[in-house]
Amino acid sequence: MSSKKILLGIGGSIAAYKSANLVRIFKKQGISVRCVLTKSAEEFITAQTLQALSGEPVRRNLFDQQAEAAMSHIELARWADCLIIAPTTANLAAKFASGIADDLISTLYLAANDIPVILAPAMNSKMLLHPATQENFRKLQQRGHYILESASGELACGENAIGRMQEPEKIAQKAFEVLGISQPLTPPSPKPLTVTITVGATRENIDPVRFISNRSSGKMGFALARAALKRGLKVNLIKAYCEQIPPENCQIFPSETAEKMLDTALNIANDTDIFIATAAVADYRPKKVLSQKHKKERDGALHLELIENPDIVATVAQLPADKRPKLVVGFAAETENLKNYAQEKLAKKNLDFICANDVSQFPFGGELNEISVISKNDEKNFNAATKTDIAEKIIDYLLSKIN
Numbered sequence: 382m383s384s385k386k387i388l389l390g391i392g393g394s395i396a397a398y399k400s401a402n403l404v405r406i407f408k409k410q411g412i413s414v415r416c417v418l419t420k421s422a423e424e425f426i427t428a429q430t431l432q433a434l435s436g437e438p439v440r441r442n443l444f445d446q447q448a449e450a451a452m453s454h455i456e457l458a459r460w461a462d463c464l465i466i467a468p469t470t471a472n473l474a475a476k477f478a479s480g481i482a483d484d485l486i487s488t489l490y491l492a493a494n495d496i497p498v499i500l501a502p503a504m505n506s507k508m509l510l511h512p513a514t515q516e517n518f519r520k521l522q523q524r525g526h527y528i529l530e531s532a533s534g535e536l537a538c539g540e541n542a543i544g545r546m547q548e549p550e551k552i553a554q555k556a557f558e559v560l561g562i563s564q565p566l567t568p569p570s571p572k573p574l575t576v577t578i579t580v581g582a583t584r585e586n587i588d589p590v591r592f593i594s595n596r597s598s599g600k601m602g603f604a605l606a607r608a609a610l611k612r613g614l615k616v617n618l619i620k621a622y623c624e625q626i627p628p629e630n631c632q633i634f635p636s637e638t639a640e641k642m643l644d645t646a647l648n649i650a651n652d653t654d655i656f657i658a659t660a661a662v663a664d665y666r667p668k669k670v671l672s673q674k675h676k677k678e679r680d681g682a683l684h685l686e687l688i689e690n691p692d693i694v695a696t697v698a699q700l701p702a703d704k705r706p707k708l709v710v711g712f713a714a715e716t717e718n719l720k721n722y723a724q725e726k727l728a729k730k731n732l733d734f735i736c737a738n739d740v741s742q743f744p745f746g747g748e749l750n751e752i753s754v755i756s757k758n759d760e761k762n763f764n765a766a767t768k769t770d771i772a773e774k775i776i777d778y779l780l781s782k783i784n
């Protein structure tokens with residue numbers, strides 16, 4: 382157990398709720414935490430919650446005679462081994478950068494001049510990327526403070542962009558590092574989430590040299606795989622025929638036909654958190670696969686009897702809860718009535734999300750795509766962009782829904 386002491390300042394952002402978890406992580410390691418709230422932060426989290434979790438009085442006002450008598454703000458700054466501001470609002474960053482001390486946190490910041498400072502910004506991406514905010518954080522970094530880069534994802538304002546506060550585990554990790562708390566105290570890193578993506582065009586054999594297939598290129602599936610890898614997720618690819626080479630570091634399950642694809646999907650569904658079905662699976666396959674190459678008969682027509690293929694994504698989505706991935710996501714490529722068909726599929730197949738795309742505007746194999754991610758109660762539109770950009774947004778959106 383550690384005897385370290387942390388002063389945790391909390392600014393007025395929706396992300397303030399995450400600070401409760403940060404306090405819990407520190408307490409589990411035996412670290413003493415004292416919380417200080419700005420006036421705005423009190424709109425988002427109560428002093429009572431933090432007091433209960435930290436077991437210490439929570440400070441809010443600079444001019445609180447009782448609290449000052451128990452431990453003045455100068456003593457409070459001296460008491461701490463490290464100052465963490467999580468969330469750091471744009472306002473706090475501006476005050477720290479220019480040395481304004483007009484409330485308890487900004488005064489403490491100046492008084493805690495000789496201890497490490499860790500800042501975890503959280504704000505709307507426009508606020509974060511504003512030159513004023515950027516300049517303030519640059520100044521603070523030059524002062525030797527640790528600034529935890531904001532993450533991308535869905536923000537409280539509804540935008541899907543950069544600005545989310547780092548997760549409490551990451552902030553705690555930085556604090557352990559800065560305070561020289563050895564590894565055994567570090568919380569075990571959680572098992573990475575696993576995403577399984579079906580990709581490509583299935584090939585349904587007619588005879589040893591012929592098959593029925595379609596024009597799917599696999600680009601969208603590969604873009605999703607890359608986006609997931611970038612976010613540290615484990616990626617399984619159930620791969621039918623694709624023109625391109627799959628990204629490195631994925632586990633690949635070659636599955637040329639719909640039946641093989643279903644078999645593989647059912648085998649790994651249990652170890653999958655997010656199942657995304659981008660593959661263009663042939664709806665039908667020849668009832669009989671000829672063992673020898675079919676010979677052309679003079680003037681004769683060829684009659685192929687086709688039978689229906691299994692619906693892979695629906696079968697996975699309808700698995701019992703203990704075997705089913707947490708999220709099952711389908712793709713609906715349509716040439717008309719896009720949203721109506723997508724809603725129908727969502728309900729009929731028991732999917733959590735369906736990514737609807739209009740292939741009459743953005744054909745298979747192209748570089749661009751425009752997608753609506755539809756769920757029972759929500760619809761998120763990602764306007765025309767490269768498949769890479771859309772994939773990043775889809776993965777961030779799904780990750781924001783899984784926690």
Ligand SMILES: Cc1cc2nc3c(=O)[nH]c(=O)nc-3n(C[C@H](O)[C@H](O)[C@H](O)COP(=O)(O)O)c2cc1C
Pocket residue numbers: 391392393394395396419420421422469470471472473503504505508
């Ligand atoms: C609902 C809501 C959410 C807000 N979220 C943020 C935020 O995430 N980051 C931020 O910098 N400001 C946010 N603000 C604005 C700050 O609360 C505001 O600038 C305030 O003056 C910050 O005060 P403080 O820095 O003393 O906590 C939000 C305001 C509202 C009403």
